[in-house]
Amino acid sequence: MDITHRKAADTSEKGRGHPATPVIQTRDLRMRYGTTDVLHGVDLRVHPGEVVALLGPNGAGKTTTIEILEGFRRRSAGEVEVLGADPDHGDDAWLARIGIVLQSWRDHGKWRAGELLDHLHRFYVPFRKPYRADELLRMVGLADRADAVIGTLSGGQRRRLDVAIGLVGRPELLFLDEPTVGFDPQARRDFHDLIQSLSHGQDTAILLTTHDLDEAERLADRIVILAGGRIVADGTAEELAAQVSSESEVRYTLDGVPHTKSVQDATTYVRELFAEHGDTVGNLQVRAVSLEDVYVSLVQEYESGRRTQPPAKLMEVAR
Numbered sequence: 042m043d044i045t046h047r048k049a050a051d052t053s054e055k056g057r058g059h060p061a062t063p064v065i066q067t068r069d070l071r072m073r074y075g076t077t078d079v080l081h082g083v084d085l086r087v088h089p090g091e092v093v094a095l096l097g098p099n100g101a102g103k104t105t106t107i108e109i110l111e112g113f114r115r116r117s118a119g120e121v122e123v124l125g126a127d128p129d130h131g132d133d134a135w136l137a138r139i140g141i142v143l144q145s146w147r148d149h150g151k152w153r154a155g156e157l158l159d160h161l162h163r164f165y166v167p168f169r170k171p172y173r174a175d176e177l178l179r180m181v182g183l184a185d186r187a188d189a190v191i192g193t194l195s196g197g198q199r200r201r202l203d204v205a206i207g208l209v210g211r212p213e214l215l216f217l218d219e220p221t222v223g224f225d226p227q228a229r230r231d232f233h234d235l236i237q238s239l240s241h242g243q244d245t246a247i248l249l250t251t252h253d254l255d256e257a258e259r260l261a262d263r264i265v266i267l268a269g270g271r272i273v274a275d276g277t278a279e280e281l282a283a284q285v286s287s288e289s290e291v292r293y294t295l296d297g298v299p300h301t302k303s304v305q306d307a308t309t310y311v312r313e314l315f316a317e318h319g320d321t322v323g324n325l326q327v328r329a330v331s332l333e334d335v336y337v338s339l340v341q342e343y344e345s346g347r348r349t350q351p352p353a354k355l356m357e358v359a360r
């Protein structure tokens with residue numbers, strides 16, 4: 042995974058300096074279960090059309106954060122605004138503007154896939170122009186499964202149906218909690234295309250959690266890393282990489298003998314390498330620091346106590 046292969050630069054207007062009102066805004070969000078604090082003051086902003094990936098180790102507080110934003114869970118303290126309202130007091134009209142794809146499957150096992158989507162369609166009609174069941178099933182690659190009893194769908198097909206359920210009301214804001222768990226590679230690719238069309242074509246803001254760093258890198262305009270209930274990094278993948286290392290790794294052979302070199306400027310190094318050694322250079326590979334390298338490094342910094350919050354520059358943006 043090479044962070045030089047990123048989303049197109051047209052996403053740069055989203056997020057930073059975005060003039061529009063954020064669709065999600067939290068300030069000093071805190072959560073305590075019993076006597077255990079799991080969120081320690083989370084400041085998060087998401088803007089219209091922005092895709093933000095919330096990453097972090099197991100138990101970091103990602104699902105808790107998302108559930109608070111969805112209005113499923115009451116926070117212990119702090120300010121939260123989602124689509125202009127406090128999620129604790131969101132009404133049906135507010136809820137209809139939000140799409141939710143939960144981590145756990147909600148059991149409608151005896152329903153048929155198309156029937157369930159038709160049923161949900163009716164909830165949205167007073168508020169929005171929802172997708173029809175057939176449109177949704179086509180979007181998630183289940184066009185031929187409309188009459189299938191949900192209990193008979195495979196795990197990956199159920200997950201696709203979960204995604205369809207989240208999209209029924211053409212949401213302005215979509216929450217995706219580990220959306221592609223169980224997807225086969227083609228389904229994953231189709232899903233990524235779908236998310237990109239929602240974000241670019243319809244200005245849907247998306248907050249997703251995932252443990253798939255390749256997915257985060259491919260889809261997200263901005264990456265937020267949560268560790269131990271705190272945001273420890275917030276920025277584009279390039280910005281996060283720059284905090285960890287500005288070096289690339291160049292691998293090659295000279296007369297068949299392997300060499301590896303870490304360099305600041307790979308282009309200049311490679312140019313000079315060929316000028317000096319010409320055709321004897323073989324098997325050239327240039328690898329920038331990967332998001333996985335960045336993630337592991339930032340989380341390790343946090344766990345060793347060297348990092349407790351994102352750099353000041355990024356904190357300013359969140360205010």
Ligand SMILES: Nc1ncnc2c1ncn2[C@@H]1O[C@H](COP(=O)(O)OP(=O)(O)OP(=O)(O)O)[C@@H](O)[C@H]1O
Binds near residue numbers: 098101103105106
């Ligand atoms: N209902 C609950 N009651 C008590 N503790 C909870 C509850 N839900 C979550 N927790 C605890 O809160 C912490 C954060 O959990 P959360 O599910 O938000 O993490 P996560 O980042 O989504 O993890 P994962 O990557 O494993 O899904 C964990 O320590 C978890 O055990």
